[in-house]
Amino acid sequence: MSTPTAADAATENFADLLAESFAENTAIEGSVVKGTVVGVSDDYVTIDVGLKSEGRVPLKEFAAPGQDAEIQVGDSVEVYVERMEDREGAAMLSREKARREEAWILLENAFEAQERVTGVIFGRVKGGFTVDLSGATAFLPGSQVDIRPIHDVGPLMGTPQPFQILKIDRRRGNIVVSRRAVLEESRAEARSELVSNLQEGQILQGIVKNITDYGAFVDLGGVDGLLHVTDIAWKRINHPSEALQVGQTVDVQVIRFNPETQRISLGMKQLLSDPWENATEKFAVGVKMEGRVTNITDYGAFVELDEGVEGLVHVSEMSWTKKNVHPGKIVSTSQQIEVMVLDVDLVKRRISLGLKQCMANPWEAFRETHEVGTIIEGEVRNITEFGIFVGLSEEIDGLVHLSDISWETTGEAAMEGFEKGAKIQAKILEIDLEKERISLGIKQLTEDPYAGEAEKVRKGDVVTCTITAVVEQGLEVRVGENLSGFIRRADLSRERGEQRTERFAVDEKIDAVITQVDRKTHNLTLSIKAREVEEEKKAMADFGSSDSGASLGDILSAAMAKKDDGSE
Numbered sequence: 001m002s003t004p005t006a007a008d009a010a011t012e013n014f015a016d017l018l019a020e021s022f023a024e025n026t027a028i029e030g031s032v033v034k035g036t037v038v039g040v041s042d043d044y045v046t047i048d049v050g051l052k053s054e055g056r057v058p059l060k061e062f063a064a065p066g067q068d069a070e071i072q073v074g075d076s077v078e079v080y081v082e083r084m085e086d087r088e089g090a091a092m093l094s095r096e097k098a099r100r101e102e103a104w105i106l107l108e109n110a111f112e113a114q115e116r117v118t119g120v121i122f123g124r125v126k127g128g129f130t131v132d133l134s135g136a137t138a139f140l141p142g143s144q145v146d147i148r149p150i151h152d153v154g155p156l157m158g159t160p161q162p163f164q165i166l167k168i169d170r171r172r173g174n175i176v177v178s179r180r181a182v183l184e185e186s187r188a189e190a191r192s193e194l195v196s197n198l199q200e201g202q203i204l205q206g207i208v209k210n211i212t213d214y215g216a217f218v219d220l221g222g223v224d225g226l227l228h229v230t231d232i233a234w235k236r237i238n239h240p241s242e243a244l245q246v247g248q249t250v251d252v253q254v255i256r257f258n259p260e261t262q263r264i265s266l267g268m269k270q271l272l273s274d275p276w277e278n279a280t281e282k283f284a285v286g287v288k289m290e291g292r293v294t295n296i297t298d299y300g301a302f303v304e305l306d307e308g309v310e311g312l313v314h315v316s317e318m319s320w321t322k323k324n325v326h327p328g329k330i331v332s333t334s335q336q337i338e339v340m341v342l343d344v345d346l347v348k349r350r351i352s353l354g355l356k357q358c359m360a361n362p363w364e365a366f367r368e369t370h371e372v373g374t375i376i377e378g379e380v381r382n383i384t385e386f387g388i389f390v391g392l393s394e395e396i397d398g399l400v401h402l403s404d405i406s407w408e409t410t411g412e413a414a415m416e417g418f419e420k421g422a423k424i425q426a427k428i429l430e431i432d433l434e435k436e437r438i439s440l441g442i443k444q445l446t447e448d449p450y451a452g453e454a455e456k457v458r459k460g461d462v463v464t465c466t467i468t469a470v471v472e473q474g475l476e477v478r479v480g481e482n483l484s485g486f487i488r489r490a491d492l493s494r495e496r497g498e499q500r501t502e503r504f505a506v507d508e509k510i511d512a513v514i515t516q517v518d519r520k521t522h523n524l525t526l527s528i529k530a531r532e533v534e535e536e537k538k539a540m541a542d543f544g545s546s547d548s549g550a551s552l553g554d555i556l557s558a559a560m561a562k563k564d565d566g567s568e
Contacts (some may be wrong), residue, residue, distance in 0.1 A: 012437065029081050032098045037075045045071055047079055047093055055079070055091030062095055078102065080185070099135025104170055107136055116162040116182055121153070129153065131177055138163070138175035147183050148209065191222030195262060203271065216240045218252055218266055225264035227252060234269045234276075234308025236294050272417045275308035276349055282306065283341050283351055288358055294333045301327045303339055303353055311351030313339060318355045320436065321395040331355070332541035362395045367431050374428045374434055375445065380420050388418055390426055390440055397438075400426055403521050403558050404441035407449055410484075410521075448522075453480055457524065459514055462531055467508045470501050477512075477526065487512055494532045 035055075041045035044056040045114050052137035057079060063069035071077070080097035101125075110117045121140060123130035128141040140163070145153060164181040168173065206218035206225065215228040227250075237243055244250070256265040283289070283305060291303035291311070300314040318330050331337060343352040370376070378390040381397055388400040405414040418424070426440035457463065457479065465485060474488040491512075492499045504510070513534060516525035 024096050026518050027081060032078050032080050034076055034081045035079050035093070037071060037073050037077060040071055040073060045069075045095075047077065049079060049091060051081075053090050053092045055081075056092035057093050057095045062183070081289045086155060092131065096135065103134045103136040104414060106173065107133060107165060107168060111165045111168045114164075116164055117177070118160050119163050119177065121157050124153075127191070131516060133163070133175065133177070136175060138165075138177045140177055140179065144180045147180055147187065159471065186192070188224040189222070194221055194223055195259075198254060198264070200254050200257055200258050203251060204254065205249060205251055206266075208246050208250060211240050211246060212241065216244050218250060220252075220264070223262070223264065225252065225254070225266040227266040231255065231265075231267035231269055234272065234274070235304060236302065236310055237430035239296070269308070270310075275306055276346065279309065279346060279351070280344055283309070283311075283344055285341050285343060288338055288340050290336060291339055291353075293333055293337060296328045296331065296333060298326065301331050303337065305339075305351070309351070311341070311353040313353045313355045317342065317353070317357070319466065320356045320359065321436060363431075363433050363436050364436075366392060367433060370428055372428050372431060375425055376423050376428060376440075377423060380422045380424060382420060383415060383418060383420060385412070388415065388424075392438065396422065398426070398428070398440040399437070400442055402428065402441055404439075407443045433495035437445060443474065445530060449482065453482055453522075456480075457483065457514055459517055461514045462511055462534075463514060463526070465510055465512055465526060467504055467506050470504055470506060474501065475504055475510075477510075479514075479524055480527075483522055483524055485512075485514075485526045487526045487528060491515075491529045494529045494536075499529075542550050 033198060035047040035049035037045055038048050040059070043059055045059055045062060046054050046056050048054045059069050059071070062071045062077075063500045068189065069110075077095065078098045079093040079095050080101060081091065082097070083092040083095060107117060109115075117133055117136065119131040119133040121129050122132050125139070127141055129145070131138045131140045144166075145156070150156075161179065162182045163177040163179055164185075165175065166178050166181070166559050167176040169175075204220050206220040208216050209219040209224060210217040215226055216232075217224045218227050227240075227244075229237055232240060232243050250268060251271060252266040252268055253270045254264060255267045255270065257263075289305060291305045293301050294304045294310060295302040298315075300312050300318070302310045302312055303308050308559070313327075313331075314323075315327050318327060319325070338358045339353040339355055340357040341351060342354045342357070343350075345351075376390075376392060376398075378392050378398070380388055381391045382389040385402075387402050388405070389397045390400060390410060392398050402411070402414060409416075424442065425445060426442050427444040428438065429441045429444065430437075430439040432438070463479050465479050465487075467475050468478050468484075469476035472489075474486060477487060479485050489499055489501060492501070492503070510528060511531055512526035512528045513530040514524050515527050515530060518524070
């Protein structure tokens with residue numbers, strides 16, 4: 001056996017060193033090592049990590065999303081060794097993978113400890129956004145961007161901000177983060193602090209979160225308050241969207257706060273001066289002023305007299321002549337009109353206005369030019385069941401009542417022969433300015449043919465009537481030649497059993513007492529019952545009472561016999 005030489009020993013030592021070096025270099029692959037920047041070009045950074053050859057890393061891997069790279073020769077950096085040599089003999093390095101490896105370790109630790117991490121939103125993908133977490137790319141779902149929907153994410157892009165890791169899977173390279181969770185946690189803390197210090201009368205700043213028909217919800221920083229539509233401004237607001245929009249920053253005052261339900265009522269108008277403070281001085285009764293129509297209803301129109309002060313023109317105060325007309329046919333929204341102040345109620349904050357009071361009163365003008373008894377001519381404008389309306393001017397009509405059409409004919413028959421649009425004459429009977437009514441008469445154009453006959457009869461007279469009609473309610477009768485009368489069913493007899501209309505016939509003559517005389521219509525109201533009662537009283541007075549032993553029948557029989565003999 002030969003003795004090893006020095007050359008053999010040297011060969012073995014070199015082989016061992018080479019194997020050891022190869023093993024060390026092989027172990028470097030797939031790991032993160034520190035290197036020194038030895039060169040920087042426009043596209044690459046050259047780094048020495050202690051291998052046989054240097055490696056190059058794209059310059060963009062040293063730049064944060066949306067920013068330029070800041071790297072210089074001599075800087076110490078960590079890189080990921082992918083391969084010791086490529087085809088050209090250079091080391092294949094990656095700064096991005098090194099950052100990712102480092103980031104994954106930190107992110108997993110933060111996820112386990114439920115700690116927030118800092119990231120930058122740098123891209124948009126389907127269903128959400130991409131976030132750079134110090135080298136690792138995470139997915140931010142759209143629903144996790146904010147507490148409420150955000151239409152423009154632009155201001156959030158490229159800005160470092162905290163996130164909460166919802167899910168992490170290193171094997172698959174998946175990370176899901178939430179910005180909303182961080183905001184909700186901060187919101188809960190702010191809410192607790194805000195509610196504990198909240199007081200009525202406190203002035204706060206908030207953001208309009210939502211708008212409804214009845215008001216707006218304002219985010220006060222963790223807690224919402226309701227700003228009712230009536231507390232937005234002193235002036236009338238039909239819908240909150242007229243004065244507010246979602247996302248708007250507003251100053252509000254706490255009007256009411258219920259600690260148990262944590263309901264907060266807010267107001268904006270309370271921060272402004274009350275326009276009603278000097279209302280009695282500004283809006284004195286009888287003063288005429290300009291205003292703008294803000295709202296029209298079935299019962300009138302609201303008119304803005306000043307910022308935050310409105311008055312109501314009731315439909316009855318809108319026109320002297322247009323009755324039962326919707327206010328919308330007289331005025332229109334936003335129209336400038338002149339009105340008169342009729343009444344001011346500071347307690348109820350109501351002002352009554354009049355529109356017609358600022359116009360000439362056609363009823364007064366008519367009275368100034370016409371007197372009762374004047375004969376006028378006009379056009380038949382309408383025929384109703386109770387009379388005929390005659391046009392006296394462009395604005396006003398007069399009424400010929402059914403009873404003032406004819407002396408001879410009564411009821412609807414009196415209106416036969418009259419047509420709408422026809423010209424007729426009539427006499428003015430009455431001008432009532434308060435009721436805005438003018439009464440006319442057609443029959444008054446001629447003498448009353450029954451005036452003399454009506455004057456001859458009086459209440460309490462016993463007259464002989466001729467039955468002209470038998471109706472269910474009683475008897476229609478004629479007194480004399482032209483006077484008409486009526487006997488009600490209850491007045492047909494003093495005995496209830498005899499109060500039957502079928503006992504009588506047309507053209508039969510009966511005696512009755514006149515109980516009422518209508519001098520205007522010449523109609524009489526009569527009663528057989530009253531006549532019988534009167535006759536009984538008279539008989540009792542003339543022939544004694546039943547106390548003498550005579551019956552009531554005997555007394556009445558004697559009275560009737562005396563009347564028949566003509567000895568009375």
